[in-house]
Amino acid sequence: MKIGMICYPTHGGSGVVATELGKELAKRGHVVHFISYQLPFRLDRYQQNVFYHEVEMLAYPLFKYPPYTLALVNTIAELAEREQLDILHAHYAIPHSFCAHMAREVMEERGLRVVTTLHGTDITLVGSDPSFNRITRFSIEKSDGITAVSESLRAETYDTFKISKPVRTIYNFVDTKSVFRIPGSRTEVGCPQATCKVLVHVSNFRPVKRLLDVINIFARVRQEMWARLLLVGDGVQRREAQALVEQLGLRKDVLFMGTQDNVVPMLSAADLFLLPSEKESFGLGALEAMACSVPVVATNIGGIPEVVVHGETGYLAPVGDVDAMSRYALEVLSDERKLQRMREAARRRAEDFFGSERIVPQYEEFYQEIINGATDN
Numbered sequence: 036m037k038i039g040m041i042c043y044p045t046h047g048g049s050g051v052v053a054t055e056l057g058k059e060l061a062k063r064g065h066v067v068h069f070i071s072y073q074l075p076f077r078l079d080r081y082q083q084n085v086f087y088h089e090v091e092m093l094a095y096p097l098f099k100y101p102p103y104t105l106a107l108v109n110t111i112a113e114l115a116e117r118e119q120l121d122i123l124h125a126h127y128a129i130p131h132s133f134c135a136h137m138a139r140e141v142m143e144e145r146g147l148r149v150v151t152t153l154h155g156t157d158i159t160l161v162g163s164d165p166s167f168n169r170i171t172r173f174s175i176e177k178s179d180g181i182t183a184v185s186e187s188l189r190a191e192t193y194d195t196f197k198i199s200k201p202v203r204t205i206y207n208f209v210d211t212k213s214v215f216r217i218p219g220s221r222t223e224v225g226c227p228q229a230t231c232k233v234l235v236h237v238s239n240f241r242p243v244k245r246l247l248d249v250i251n252i253f254a255r256v257r258q259e260m261w262a263r264l265l266l267v268g269d270g271v272q273r274r275e276a277q278a279l280v281e282q283l284g285l286r287k288d289v290l291f292m293g294t295q296d297n298v299v300p301m302l303s304a305a306d307l308f309l310l311p312s313e314k315e316s317f318g319l320g321a322l323e324a325m326a327c328s329v330p331v332v333a334t335n336i337g338g339i340p341e342v343v344v345h346g347e348t349g350y351l352a353p354v355g356d357v358d359a360m361s362r363y364a365l366e367v368l369s370d371e372r373k374l375q376r377m378r379e380a381a382r383r384r385a386e387d388f389f390g391s392e393r394i395v396p397q398y399e400e401f402y403q404e405i406i407n408g409a410t411d412n
């Protein structure tokens with residue numbers, strides 16, 4: 036198949052899933068064309084059957100808000116025509132799915148199929164906002180195939196948009212052959228001793244991630260044991276988080292690592308991953324941590340309970356319940372045998388349920404069904 040993959044290039048779950056999916060499909064012999072405003076960060080080396088097309092933008096003084104979406108439509112239409120694409124796969128409804136439909140209109144091409152993968156905030160925050168509600172619904176309804184990254188997001192899509200089209204759940208995945216715990220990584224984060232526990236959080240530091248809860252949980256752990264917190268990422272809440280770290284006197288123990296292309300070395304140093312989000316359709320960061328044999332303490336919202344099994348691969352608590360999450364963190368970190376058991380269970384779950392060899396064929400089959408015109412759920 037010839038597939039156009041439209042995605043965000045930056046450090047966010049939807050862009051990571053799109054890029055990893057494209058690379059996996061290319062390995063299986065499909066031709067994949069990525070379309071974005073910059074090179075997706077995980078597309079960092081040449082791979083056969085993978086192409087990248089940057090959206091060209093005309094800078095013109097009249098444009099107070101340069102119309103990126105129109106340039107994107109133009110790029111998609113040109114590319115789809117030239118390469119005779121079979122499938123346009125839009126990751127994140129706004130604006131990618133909408134632009135894919137517009138490109139199809141521009142081309143007056145009825146054979147090209149549009150698949151939309153809903154990732155989370157495109158439904159729960161952005162898409163449900165009145166300013167985007169109509170076009171999000173339009174984008175979903177007009178898609179030939181719609182996938183959601185968890186059962187929870189699928190249900191929320193039906194609830195929010197009352198759509199008539201079937202939405203298929205295809206879980207996010209991780210390539211467990213390349214994402215695994217690298218021995219010896221603890222020394223690199225300055226915590227070589229097993230008695231020093233390493234906690235990690237990876238996100239874009241948006242309010243929805245509740246970064247301050249991460250720090251407050253860590254503060255309680257630190258009162259009881261020698262520990263270090265790695266905060267990987269950046270975003271609007273960084274300054275507030277830095278201020279809280281100062282106020283709690285934790286400067287020495289909390290490392291702001293900044294945005295990182297490769298999080299595996301940091302996950303490999305970790306004993307526990309914290310994800311106290313307010314909303315989370317899946318929690319790809321948690322899955323990558325599990326693939327590196329790291330148990331997760333998280334909130335029991337959205338799709339997280341479909342990824343993290345409470346009491347087996349980590350612990351779940353209500354949003355904002357810092358007390359409970361701190362207790363769970365201490366419970367697992369102070370019991371070596373439990374920690375080891377959970378480590379193994381986390382890795383096993385990543386392999387057994389979310390490995391790329393299990394999930395990627397589900398996309399291939401879905402594309403094929405859509406091309407054949409059979410898209411029942």
Ligand code: GMT
Pocket residue numbers: 046047048049050052127154155156184207238239243314315316317318319320
């Ligand atoms: O919220 C983020 O971290 C970014 C966002 C994205 O689209 O890049 O993540 C969403 O999609 C990820 C990949 O499918 C999911 O793993 C995240 O749970 C989801 N984020 C939220 O629902 C808040």
